Amino acid sequence: MTDTAHAPVDPVDLTARLVRCPSVTPEEGGALTLLADLLGGAGFDCVRVDRNGTPNLYARWGRKGANRTFGFNGHTDVVPVGDAAAWTRDPFGGEIDGGYLWGRGATDMKSGVAAFAAAAVDFVRDTPPDGAVVLTITGDEEGPAKDGTVALLDWMAREGEAMSVCLVGEPTCPDRMAEMMKIGRRGSMTVTFHAQGVQGHSAYPHRAKNPLHAMVRLLDRLASEPLDQGTEHFDASTLAITTIDTGNTATNVIPARAMGRVNIRFNDAHSSDSITARLKAEAERVTADTGVTFGMEVEVSGESFLTPPGDFVRLVAGAVTAETGAEPVLSTSGGTSDARFVKDHCPVVEFGLVGRTMHEVDERVSVEQIRQLKAIYTRVLRDYFA
Structure with missing residues (x-):
């Protein structure tokens, strides 16, 4: 048997x-x-x-x-x-x-x-x-x-x-x-930017600080500048814009706040800390140009x-x-x-x-x-x- x-x-x-x-x-x-x-x-x-x-x-x-x-x-x-x-x-x-x-x-x-x-x-x-x-x-x-x-x-x-x-x-x-x-x-991280401006009438933009203009400028800089060209065992790191939002339903109001989010997949040329520092520096440059301030929330899924x-x-x-x-x-x-x-x-x-x-x-x-x-x-x- x-x-x-x-x-x-x-x-x-x-x-x-x-x-x-x-x-x-x-x-x-x-x-x-x-x-x-x-x-x-x-x-x-x-x-x-x-x-x-x-x-x-x-x-x-x-x-x-x-x-x-x-x-x-x-x-x-x-x-x-x-x-x-x-x-x-x-x-x-x-x-x-x-x-x-x-x-x-x-x-x-x-x-x-x-x-x-x-x-x-x-x-x-x-x-x-x-x-x-x-x-x-x-x-x-x-x-x-x-x-x-x-x-x-x-x-x-x-x-x-x-x-x-x-x-x-x-x-x-x-x-x-x-x-x-x-x-x-690759490492993975998601960064959420919170832009704080000054609300105003869209007919008088000089009286406001438009957080959307600042947010778009920041995200364009981040998306346009490559993080690297790749390393021996890794392809180039990537940054993708995943959302921009204000919750503004009015057509004639410049909002006070805007939110934007990016997802980054990064190789061994970086750490989440080094990328966070790079993003913070870019946000500070946009603040210097526009007067709009940025807060950042960083969520790291892995290095x-x-x-x-x-x-x-x-x-x-x-x-x-x-x-x-x-x-x-x-x-x-x-x-x-x-x-x-x-x-x-x-x-x-x-x-x-x-x-x-x-x-x-x-x-x-x-x-x-x-x-x-x-x-x-x-x-x-x-x-x-x-």
């Missing part, structure tokens, strides 16, 4: 079961409970590290404080479905059809979590390593991200838990499997970071090539991910499957890619502990 207790974990089936958990941020939806049962049954020590209502799971196989501890990071929370009537499949059905697994989170990123959980379980059962394997899984990556991976890392610091290196399983390939891996990310090409990067890239025959581009493109938090703990890279349908109606993932991803993660573990 076949011993099903140690049958390989099917990452496709696990993805489908995770998709059936309605874990829209911040709801856990049963996803972390499902994973804790699987991992606990394979000998992982599992701890729920919930904070402020945000669900998180820490799972470790092996001794705490081992010299070599390989970590995986991912999330089981998903964005809302949107218009459910626009879907051709049940968003939480986990249906497999036409070579694809359909549902919210299928791509971003329950398939990635399923692949590394399945790889980790099979690896420690079949070839127990001299070291430890850690999985950090959050329910707050798609939300504010203040009590998710950050909470897990805070808890790890208090408890003496640590990862030597970490692989984040976010989808990283634009169009083809194995096309790209991330070795860093730019880079894991320089070295042994860890080569190990992951080599595993991708060995399993797929393709050599991934080492990229720092895209938005932010929880790697921006992990990089303060240990070296981190990201590799996952094709993310073309993430957050879309009829989100779906290639079944074959899920299996490929498990094979890549398994090889990464094997090569790391070799």
Whole structure:
């Protein structure tokens, strides 16, 4: 009779079961409970590290404080479905059809979590390593991200838990499997300017101080002057004007106040502090020209970071090539991910499957890619502990 207790974990089936958990941020939806049962049954020590209502799971196989501890990071929370009537499949059905697994989170990123959980379980059962394997899984990556991976890392610091290196399983390939891996990310910040002028009649503009004229001048300067020309591993930083508003409904009144907002994605030539200083200096120049004063609100989502090409990067890239025959581009493109938090703990890279349908109606993932991803993660573990 076949011993099903140690049958390989099917990452496709696990993805489908995770998709059936309605874990829209911040709801856990049963996803972390499902994973804790699987991992606990394979000998992982599992701890729920919930904070402020945000669900998180820490799972470790092996001794705490081992010299070599390989970590995986991912999330089981998903964005809302949107218009459910626009879907051709049940968003939480986990249906497999036409070579694809359909549902919210299928791509971003329950398939990635399923692949590394399945790889980790099979690896420690079949070839127990001299070291430890850690999985950090959050329910707050798609939300504010203040009590998710950050909470897990805070808890790890208090408890003496640590990862030597970490692989984040976010989808990283634009169009083809194995096309790209991330070795860093741009920083991200949003700056809101509040211009204070003097209200007046639009027929007598010399008696007023028009905050809109000052705001437009400031934003034009910021948008017209490049932040940089790019660096060795990063494209040029970008600044986008996202809104200008006064709330003024009158046609003959110069308003007293105006608000403008920009979003900046910056490379390793800058920090959020250096950019803030640059914006403040520009605002002061406009104030000197116009008499309109500016206040600034700065919200930083993350600093730019880079894991320089070295042994860890080569190990992951080599595993991708060995399993797929393709050599991934080492990229720092895209938005932010929880790697921006992990990089303060240990070296981190990201590799996952094709993310073309993430957050879309009829989100779906290639079944074959899920299996490929498990094979890549398994090889990464094997090569790391070799």
